[in-house]
Amino acid sequence: MYFTRFSAILGSSQSFTPSSSPGPKSLEARGMEDNLPVNVREYQELAEKALPKMYYDYINGGAEDEHTLRENIAAYGRILLRPRVLIDVSKINMSTSLLGYDMSSPIMVAPTGAHKLANPEGEVATARAAAACNTIMVLSFASSCKIEEVASSCNAIRFYQLYVYKRRDVSATLVRRAESLGFKAIVLTVDTPVLGRREADIRNKMIFPQPGNVVDLMSLDNDLGAEGGSKLEQFARETLDPSLSWKDVEWLKSITSLPILLKGIVTAEDARKAVEAGAAGVIVSNHGARQLDYAPATISALEEVVKAVAGAVPVLVDGGVRRGTDVFKALALGAKAVMVGRPVFFGLAARGEAGARHVIEMLKNELELAMALCGCRSVAEVTRAHVLTEGDRIRALL
Ligand SMILES: Cc1cc2nc3c(=O)[nH]c(=O)nc-3n(C[C@H](O)[C@H](O)[C@H](O)COP(=O)(O)O)c2cc1C
């Protein structure tokens, strides 16, 4: 259905050129093929046209007044770049590594649930896109596809995102399955003891398909939605364990030998606790502004967390990354890598695997350009001195 709508938008001749075919690929990589989107915003526009409103609103929306949703993006706009010139930038190396795993750039795929809402291939398509870009995908606990399907879809480094359910056995089973299927780390989401209030989903009476992995492991109330409102909210109320606390990090460590990253930290206090608790990494995230409205924009919280962690473990950030310059700013403020959520989802909705891949490639190309124009030849050369934050400007006035 989505493809039909999409061809109506692009014209039937605009099918994706597989990467194996020579000529057109390089044009596409530079976004110069006729009618292909040239930036994330254009992918978002195509996704909005391609998707039923209920699904687009679910993906795009945030919590309550959507203040944090706007801020996640706006705060990047308030950070300026301080380019250095007359540096030989004929060779740019964007590669980096996380927990010992190499990536072609510091741009990873954030865990987002229910990819079949965007494309019938679901997370299998996203995983292939991430693999083609040599980057790490974090597979959502709420994925449409089963974890085994994604694991066998392509050879890639993958992390597994975990929600802790009231039914601990369900969460534990999936952690063990992830471990045996070769996932390299567990990303424990800590900002969702209960679901945020997403008013578009309430208004649309959002129908949330039961995640592929959960269907066989537990029986859920088939009548979800009978009271009206968001079925996702009812699903979350039925499943998520709101008693989740720091001691459960110990529990998780007792059932897996995989490194554990904590996703959803925005304060120095919690960052320090995460390190004390033995986290292998901290992800500065406000869940794409879908949980607590008026939480800080993640790029504004990043430096506080980086300072608190003091190099003990890598710090990642997600939320609002829409440009290569955003990635550059995050690196300058101390992130090891960024994760992108909605942009990849929009690419998937607009053009399936090819779209998800193109979104990651565009962001990579934009990062490469930002690095060249700032005089940075490697990610290690991107420093705090390359950005000017609001805080810097205020301090300069004092
Ligand atoms: C549609 C959607 C579904 C999401 N599902 C999950 C999820 O299952 N688990 C999770 O930890 N985070 C989830 N997130 C949050 C993302 O991992 C990430 O924090 C966020 O999307 C980053 O912001 P961005 O979309 O502006 O890049 C979801 C976000 C979106 C937009």
Ligand SMILES: CCCCC(=O)C(=O)O
């Ligand atoms: C139980 C929540 C599943 C998906 C999710 O995390 C989101 O929509 O933000």
